[in-house]
Ligand SMILES: [Zn+2]
């Protein structure tokens with residue numbers, strides 16, 4: 001369970017907790033549906049607004065698939081994906097290949113680092129054979 005983060009509203013905490021409960025990334029619409037199933041009535045626009053705020057606070061990351069779909073996950077989860085550009089099939093990498101990578105002082109410009117993203121794209125075996 002996610003501990004409530006400081007400076008978040010109850011609803012933002014709810015969304016963050018829902019993302020933490022999800023084994024994998026989730027779209028805004030899926031999240032909206034999950035909240036409804038848990039009897040939390042939040043409009044889709046509101047869900048997206050809260051997701052945006054959580055992104056701005058560095059707590060949630062968003063990944064855009066080649067299909068245009070946006071998927072959300074908590075930044076505390078260091079997951080990366082391998083995606084087929086043709087069929088859109090996506091796999092989670094078992095480990096983070098850049099876990100210990102750090103930017104030099106000059107490159108990081110005094111930023112407090114919150115998270116990174118990394119994605120691999122290619123053609124899966126099936127699509128490659130066609
Ligand atoms: Zn494919």
Ligand SMILES: [Zn+2]
Pocket residue numbers: 078079080096097098099116118
């Ligand atoms: Zn990583």
